[in-house]
Amino acid sequence: MGETPLQRPMTTVVLAMSADGKIADAQHAPPEFGSAEDYAHLERQVAAADGILFGSATLKAGETAMRVVTPELIDARLQRGQPEQPAQIVCTRSGDLDPNLRFFQQAVPHWLVTTQSGGQPWQEKSHFEQIFTHETPSQSIDWVTTLGAMAPLGICKLAVLGGGQIVAALLAEDLIDELHLTVCPLLLGGTATPTPVAGNGWLQQEAPWLELLSVKQIESELFLHYRRRR
Numbered sequence: 001m002g003e004t005p006l007q008r009p010m011t012t013v014v015l016a017m018s019a020d021g022k023i024a025d026a027q028h029a030p031p032e033f034g035s036a037e038d039y040a041h042l043e044r045q046v047a048a049a050d051g052i053l054f055g056s057a058t059l060k061a062g063e064t065a066m067r068v069v070t071p072e073l074i075d076a077r078l079q080r081g082q083p084e085q086p087a088q089i090v091c092t093r094s095g096d097l098d099p100n101l102r103f104f105q106q107a108v109p110h111w112l113v114t115t116q117s118g119g120q121p122w123q124e125k126s127h128f129e130q131i132f133t134h135e136t137p138s139q140s141i142d143w144v145t146t147l148g149a150m151a152p153l154g155i156c157k158l159a160v161l162g163g164g165q166i167v168a169a170l171l172a173e174d175l176i177d178e179l180h181l182t183v184c185p186l187l188l189g190g191t192a193t194p195t196p197v198a199g200n201g202w203l204q205q206e207a208p209w210l211e212l213l214s215v216k217q218i219e220s221e222l223f224l225h226y227r228r229r230r
Contacts, residue, residue, distance in 0.1 A: 007151050008148050008150070009050065009147055009150055009151055009156055010177050010178075011147070011158045011159075011160055011176050011177050011178075012049070012157070012159050012160065013160045013176060013181075014160070014180045015167075015179075015181055016034040016038050016042070016181075017181060017182070017195070017196055020187050022188035023162060023164065023194050024194045025188050026190045028057070028061065030062045033186055034184055037219075038184070038221060040070075041223060042066065045180055046068055046161075047068045047070070047074075047076065047077060047086075049086050049157045050082065050155045050157050051087040051088075051157075052065065052066060052086050052087070052161060053089045053166065054161040054162055056091065056094075057163055058163055059097070059101065060101075063102045065106055066161065067106060067107075067108055068084070068086070086109075087108075087109040087110075087155065088103070088108045088111065089111040090110075092118060093118055093140065094115075094117075095115070095118025099125070110127060110128045110129060111132070114131070115135045115141065116139075118133070132149055132150075134146045143173050143175055144173055163198065164195055167196055167197050167198070168200075172199065178213075178228065180225055180226075181226070183221065183222040183224065185220040209229040210226040210227065210228060210229055211226065
């Protein structure tokens with residue numbers, strides 16, 4: 001595999017979706033349609049990463065981060081010289097998070113990606129060990145600078161667990177390297193139901209293309225592994 005462009009982490013999207021490409025139901029409830037094998041697959045991807053990136057909506061829905069709990073995976077992290085748990089990096093432009101979320105009681109590194117105004121309320125608190133407030137002139141998150149700032153802090157591999165707005169923003173800046181998509185055997189439908197990539201979308205001529213690296217079927221689920229084609 002070639003080196004990733006820029007001095008930034010290698011980024012991998014890890015998501016489960018319905019057969020019609022939805023990552024949550026019409027009520028945006030936390031997805032529970034993946035099998036035990038899909039959960040084990042997710043934990044392996046989390047265990048391989050140095051940081052886990054997810055949006056505030058994902059956090060608010062589940063209230064906790066995806067920790068590594070399997071002893072063998074924890075041991076493998078320690079043998080590779082990684083800390084026991086990857087950094088859990090929540091992204092919110094507004095910084096609007098409940099400081100009493102169970103997330104903050106979890107024994108994991110807590111990091112925040114936000115804007116300058118969003119980070120202000122958290123600067124004097126001890127909830128986050130790292131706060132990134134790099135923003136564009138339009139007060140959106142400056143992802144190129146943010147990911148560049150993570151690399152010197154030991155984030156070589158970043159797993160992106162959603163949601164679709166974050167994935168779209170990273171794709172728009174060509175900051176996604178690989179995708180692990182699990183296709184689950186159900187249909188969720190709906191025009192406003194979340195998909196792996198949100199945002200404004202692309203015309204066919206401008207769309208990001210992928211290279212399929214592997215396909216694995218376990219019972220009725222398909223595990224797809226893609227690389228961004230550049």
